[in-house]
Amino acid sequence: MASTTVNPTRMELTRLKKKLVTATRGHKLLKDKRDELMRQYLDLVRENMEVRVRVEKGIRSANTNFVIAKAGMSEEILHTALMAPKQEIYLKPSKKNVMSVDIPVYEYSTRTADANDIYSYGFAFTSGDLDGAVQSLSDILPDMMRLAECEKACQLMAAEIERTRRRVNALEHVIIPETKKNIKYITMKLDENERSTQIRLMKVKDMMLEEAHKYSER
Amino acid sequence: MYKIAVMGDYDSIYGFATLGLDTFPVQDSQEAAQILNRLAESQYGIVYMTEGCAAGIEHEVLKYQEQLSPAIILIPGIAGNTGKGIENVKKSVEQAVGSDILFAQNS
Numbered sequence: 317m318a319s320t321t322v323n324p325t326r327m328e329l330t331r332l333k334k335k336l337v338t339a340t341r342g343h344k345l346l347k348d349k350r351d352e353l354m355r356q357y358l359d360l361v362r363e364n365m366e367v368r369v370r371v372e373k374g375i376r377s378a379n380t381n382f383v384i385a386k387a388g389m390s391e392e393i394l395h396t397a398l399m400a401p402k403q404e405i406y407l408k409p410s411k412k413n414v415m416s417v418d419i420p421v422y423e424y425s426t427r428t429a430d431a432n433d434i435y436s437y438g439f440a441f442t443s444g445d446l447d448g449a450v451q452s453l454s455d456i457l458p459d460m461m462r463l464a465e466c467e468k469a470c471q472l473m474a475a476e477i478e479r480t481r482r483r484v485n486a487l488e489h490v491i492i493p494e495t496k497k498n499i500k501y502i503t504m505k506l507d508e509n510e511r512s513t514q515i516r517l518m519k520v521k522d523m524m525l526e527e528a529h530k531y532s533e534r
Numbered sequence: 535m536y537k538i539a540v541m542g543d544y545d546s547i548y549g550f551a552t553l554g555l556d557t558f559p560v561q562d563s564q565e566a567a568q569i570l571n572r573l574a575e576s577q578y579g580i581v582y583m584t585e586g587c588a589a590g591i592e593h594e595v596l597k598y599q600e601q602l603s604p605a606i607i608l609i610p611g612i613a614g615n616t617g618k619g620i621e622n623v624k625k626s627v628e629q630a631v632g633s634d635i636l637f638a639q640n641s
Contacts, residue, residue: 357630365623365637372610372619379612382549403554407536407579409603418602422579424538426554434552450552457553460607464580468605470623474630475600481632 322498324505332502336495343487350480353415357473364466371463374456381449388443397437397446403427417476419469422461536577536603541569542584546611555582563590570594570606578604584611585618 322328386394404427411418426433434454435447525531540550544559551557558573560566566587571594573581581604588595588608595606608619620637628634 354630358636361623361627361630361636365620368619368623372615375610376615378549379546379610383612398548398551401551401554403552405538405554407538409536409579411602420579420602420605434554436552449549453549454553460582460609461580464582464605464607467607467623468602470626471599472602474626477630 322501324502324509326506329499329502329506332495332499336492336499339487339491339495343484343492346480346484346487349415350477350484353417353473353477353480356414357470357477360466360473361470364463364470367459367463367466371456371459374452374459378449378453378456381445381452385443385445385449388445389441393441394446397442400436402436403433414469414473415476417473419472420465422465424461536579538580538582539573539578539604540582540609541566541573542587542609542611546584546586546613550582560587563587567591567594570598574598574604580604581606582609583607584609585616586611586613588618589616 322332406425406427408423408425410421410423412421413419431454434450437446439447538555539558540547540555541558541560543561547557547559556578558569560569570581570583570591583595583606585608588606598604598606608622610616610619624634624637627636
């Protein structure tokens with residue numbers, strides 16, 4: 317295959333041998349990395365699925381609550397009630413390194429400590445269902461944050477696993493066999509050269525003996 | 535300090551405003567793409583997006599998938615669950631493992 321382009325010299329042989337050692341070590345390390353990433357990924361993705369199912373269920377019931385709340389009052393009043401939110405959420409993103417993949421860790425804080433600040437309206441003109449709806453949405457917020465963390469981490473890790481797997485496969489099935497083949501080719505070629513040199517010398521010796529003493533060894 | 539955004543049609547997302555998340559009602563996919571790009575450039579760490587909204591701008595959403603920030607998370611809208619969110623999780627398993635070995639039997 318690639319042997320046509322290989323230079324059968326001792327220097328090339330040394331270079332290839334070094335390359336083989338590096339490739340083998342790299343292959344082993346990358347394989348370990350892939351296995352560990354995969355182990356962590358599978359745990360994470362299971363959690364991701366669980367949280368997602370929970371969040372989707374929570375949002376569905378919150379949506380139902382909002383529809384009911386909306387039915388109980390006029391649209392204008394609903395819009396006015398939700399127009400100026402009192403609470404604000406700040407996100408403090410940091411990152412964690414998992415097998416050289418940076419995954420996000422979200423810490424969030426609310427502007428005010430009062431849990432009741434999610435109700436940004438007076439209770440006089442709004443229906444009680446709206447309070448319930450807002451409460452149900454507020455209940456799933458921690459899960460939603462966890463979902464964001466998990467899902468992003470899963471996406472990043474999946475991409476990294478795919479990349480690592482490609483590298484492992486390239487090393488295992490292309491680089492390492494090819495280098496081995498080239499090393500073998502060079503060794504054979506060098507041996508062959510050595511043999512041919514030896515034979516040539518023997519022949520020359522024969523010829524010189526023949527010429528000097530009219531004497532043949534054989 | 536980073537913030538959290540919610541994108542989608544107004545009816546699906548207006549409730550989130552009470553919690554302190556920033557809501558961005560969108561009408562069509564072109565507007566959604568513009569807003570998403572603007573949010574990604576400014577200080578938004580997480581963007582929750584309704585599945586319906588994301589359906590029109592898949593290309594844009596994919597663009598941010600391998601970046602650390604923002605995390606774009608699909609949530610069901612008021613029209614119901616299209617299963618796109620779960621499908622994405624399965625797709626990520628497929629990308630990592632090669633085939634969906636975890637959740638294939640659940641579907």
